[in-house]
Amino acid sequence: MSVPLVSAQTVKQVVPKPINPTSQIVTTSQPQQRLIMPATPLPQIQPNLTNLPPGTVLAPAPGTGNVGYAVLPAQYVTQLQQSSYVSIASNSNFTGTPGIQTQARLPFNGIIPSESASRPRKPCNCTKSLCLKLYCDCFANGEFCNNCNCTNCYNNLEHENERQKAIKACLDRNPEAFKPKIGKGKEGESDRRHSKGCNCKRSGCLKNYCECYECIGCKNFEESPERKTLMHLADAAEVRVQQQTAAKTKLSSQISDLLTRPAPALNSGGGKLPFTFVTKEVAEATCNCLLAQAEQADKKGKSKAAAERMILEEFGRCLMSVINSAGKAKSDPCAMNC
DNA sequence: GAGTTTGAAACT
DNA sequence: CAGTTTCAAACTC
Known part of the structure; x- marks a missing residue:
């Protein structure tokens, strides 16, 4: 040097x-x-x-x-x-x-x-x-x-x-x-665009060593088996944690948390916008959870108000799950959203 | 917290 | 320009 x-x-x-x-x-x-x-x-x-x-x-x-x-x-x-x-x-x-x-x-x-x-x-x-x-x-x-x-x-x-x-x-x-290095895409594109892409070899762009987050030609794309595996493992772990903790958490505090939590925690430093975590799969899973909750309320003969409450609480838990997953993905943003 | 791994940057 | 070294960050234990 x-x-x-x-x-x-x-x-x-x-x-x-x-x-x-x-x-x-x-x-x-x-x-x-x-x-x-x-x-x-x-x-x-x-x-x-x-x-x-x-x-x-x-x-x-x-x-x-x-x-x-x-x-x-x-x-x-x-x-x-x-x-x-x-x-x-x-x-x-x-x-x-x-x-x-x-x-x-x-x-x-x-x-x-x-x-x-x-x-x-x-x-x-x-x-x-x-x-x-x-x-x-x-x-x-x-x-x-x-x-x-x-x-x-x-x-x-x-x-x-x-x-x-x-x-x-x-x-x-x-x-x-x-x-x-990371600017906006071409006109009409909203995506960030790395100027030259990465040269990741061993990480497959699935770890934070990758700086481009663009993932063209790397393993970190939507249909990648490696990415799916990672995502499924994370999801499964997250579901278990959520099941244990959800009952203790009040919906009001969840919503309050959602409203007050600074989005830049995900946004800053090249983070991701919240909507990028709500994929089609996540939305479908959330809907399924809500429907299941509605069925359960129906089976138990709950009143309309009680059923709505159960559904809302379930929705809150789903949101928390997404947020927590997003938080984890911040340490591995490429795996989340490339 | 120390050691390892990783990939970009720098160097040859 | 390809190969090697250096570097700091990410990661693992």
């Missing part, structure tokens, strides 16, 4: 603190929202902040005594917005703060901040890559490490030089290295 090992300094928290807490809100004439990181005033420098291009980001340069600037990846702007940085409102008067040097925020390889920037990223645990290789999920997504568990992290403003070199190296190898 040719990555220079400069020092063993560990940088856990990479978001730099504002140098001057009294920094003012600044605006340019640009219509878009601006973001400025406060910097120590440098009177000799009087940048023209009235003609900044869209997306301008100001940041103190790392390790240079605030002389210079840093080019921030687009995604980091969002990270900054989630931090304690100054967001500049549009069209307010800016008189020019001495010492703030400017640099147009260059799109990260032409990539505009994506949805990925709006959700919390799973912290990386890189130890050897300095978070400057595509092994690092943060780096690969054009983001600075933030609240990660990495060691020797160079994916931060303090190592902007090294970081830029690493970005360039990655782009030299692959100009599309930082483009989202």
Whole structure:
């Protein structure tokens, strides 16, 4: 590996603190929202902040005594917005703060901040890559490490030089290295679409090692015997668990849980939308359960209200089963929905 | 929690 | 460009 090992300094928290807490809100004439990181005033420098291009980001340069600037990846702007940085409102008067040097925020390889920037990223645990290789999920997504568990992290403003070199190296190898691997499908397609697919060999794309979730040419497709086996095993286990616990669970709490549970638990991080778990088979099985419950109520001579209650309770149990299965599938999303 | 497995990324 | 190595995440025990 040719990555220079400069020092063993560990940088856990990479978001730099504002140098001057009294920094003012600044605006340019640009219509878009601006973001400025406060910097120590440098009177000799009087940048023209009235003609900044869209997306301008100001940041103190790392390790240079605030002389210079840093080019921030687009995604980091969002990270900054989630931090304690100054967001500049549009069209307010800016008189020019001495010492703030400017640099147009260059799109990260032409990539505009994506949805990925709006959700919390799973912290990386890189130890050897300095978070400057595509092994690092943060780096690969054009983001600075933030609240990660990495060691020797160079994916931060303090190592902007090294970081830029690493970005360039990655782009030299692959100009599309930082483009989202999983984007939308062709026009008219709602499905996510992996840009190149996977090369899974041993896992058959049935485990989370597979990153494409597309599963073309792999074993993880609807009619795959391997997938069916996995699904049946999961279903059977789930039914047993549900049978043991369902009686203890009130329908009201189930519905409440359904309504309050944050869907992003399934959605975030490349998860699946809830409806993707309600397959035809699941719907049929649910209907069968409800019908069976209705028959049972009829046999027992239950009143109409009691029968409805039994059916509703059964429906609640079915929903819980689906939810729990979906939760399990989150750890194996490809097996669930490719 | 440690060790193993896996596949992408990086390297030769 | 194919083969090998490195890496971090997923997985297993």
